[in-house]
Amino acid sequence: MVRSMVTEIEAKVIEAKKAAITLASVSTDIKDRALEEMANALDINRQAILSANMRDLEVAEKLQRKGELSQAMVDRLKISDNKIDGMIAGIRDVIKLEDPAGRTLSALELDNGLELYQVSCPIGLIGVIFESRPDVVPQIMSLCLKSGNSTIFKGGSEALNSNRTIFDLLVEAIERSEGVPKGAFQLMETREEVMDVLALDAYIDLLIPRGSNAFVKFIKENTKIPVLGHADGVCHVYVDDEADLAKAYTICFDAKVQYAAVCNAMETLLIHEKVAERFLPKMAQMLESAGVELRCDKGSFAILEHIDFIENLVHAVEEDWSTEYNDLILSIKLVSSIEEAIEHINTYGSHHTDGIVTENQKKKKKFSDLIDSSSVMINASTRFADGFRYGKGAEVGISTNKIHARGPVGMEGLMIYKYVLLGNGEKVADYVGPSARNFTHRKLDKLLSDVMMEK
Structure with missing residues (x-):
């Protein structure tokens, strides 16, 4: 029984990992159309979202009265029309942002005809584990879609109905937009899946936890996957x-x-x-x-x-x-x-x-x-x-880390870079020994996308 659950989880993660490869190259126009579909879906289906949230709140408030859930958690769980407005505004602000993928960060001539480009690219597969806040789903999904990252979501049981309703609406909206690979966004719901997700460092490239101090500390202490976030907000x-x-x-x-x-x-x-x-x-x-x-x-x-x-x-x-x-x-x-x-x-x-x-x-x-x-x-x-x-459209979280990304993190925290070297048969042997060629290391004012179109 346990083994089949782990296998099912792995299958979802592997599907998202494969989709990440295709998603990284999807055009800006396609991504923006999908984002607009997402915003419209939230607007049209407000009552479904509020009804699902009400079911979660009824359970959460009973747990709060028993002392099993904090008032802060209940407050974070609540969705209102204003909150839905905020979700929609956040998605539409992401549409306005420049697509961060494929930008030339630097260009350097190593020698005549041998050119090195540093190019922005998505991190890959992002794992998001969060408590209470259902608005995390549209915030992070919109940023991940625009930046070309696949995403695994694992929400808390206290927001089960809210998370599922919002997630399904957004994924259905994305799938109506031709060109976005299926399976890029996945939702996991059972408590056992948390530990399984934390063990999947072979597939998941970055974890973003959103929740209490104890929750974030637990995530950091129980995974080999790099974690972006903060434990405390003092x-x-x-x-x-x-x-x-x-x-x-x-x-x-x-x-x-x-x-x-x-x-x-x-x-x-x-x-x-x-x-x-x-x-x-x-x-x-x-x-x-x-x-x-x-x-x-x-x-x-x-x-x-x-x-x-x-x-x-x-x-x-x-x-x-x-x-x-x-x-x-x-x-x-x-x-x-x-x-x-x-x-x-x-x-x-x-x-x-x-x-x-x-x-x-x-x-x-x-x-x-x-x-x-x-x-x-x-x-x-x-x-x-x-x-x-x-002005980041939305945020994936707030990081107190001193590497990669810090403070309120938008799409820049979901990006990394790669190096692309364009040559014409050059070999390192020509650059060593008594008669070695010299590197020019001259800065270039070129974009890799323009150069590739020329070639």
């Missing part, structure tokens, strides 16, 4: 002593409250002690009105403990500084300098997204230079760290 905002406090109130409120259950929400607020007495009471009142629990260090607690309207106030403990709450909880700490703020962020943060509020130009530069994070915000909310907001 994001900070530092309010400097030279901050415009009017800006600080709106930035900090948005960073925490606009949507608390996401990885780019602020989890720790750092405040320069010189402005704390002026800034913190009003900021705390705003957060209190939104239901935020405040976990304060000694200095901030002392400022707030005698204020009548502040009720959700507790003492912070050491682990708060490195905790991603994904909830209406915020840790607060006073610092004596920008240097202390930077040190705290680089020590306790997750290198995801961190911001400063200041009017001092030198401090803006110092913060951006020294903060070791994938996104640094100057006088703006951390919530802007998002592929759609960064």
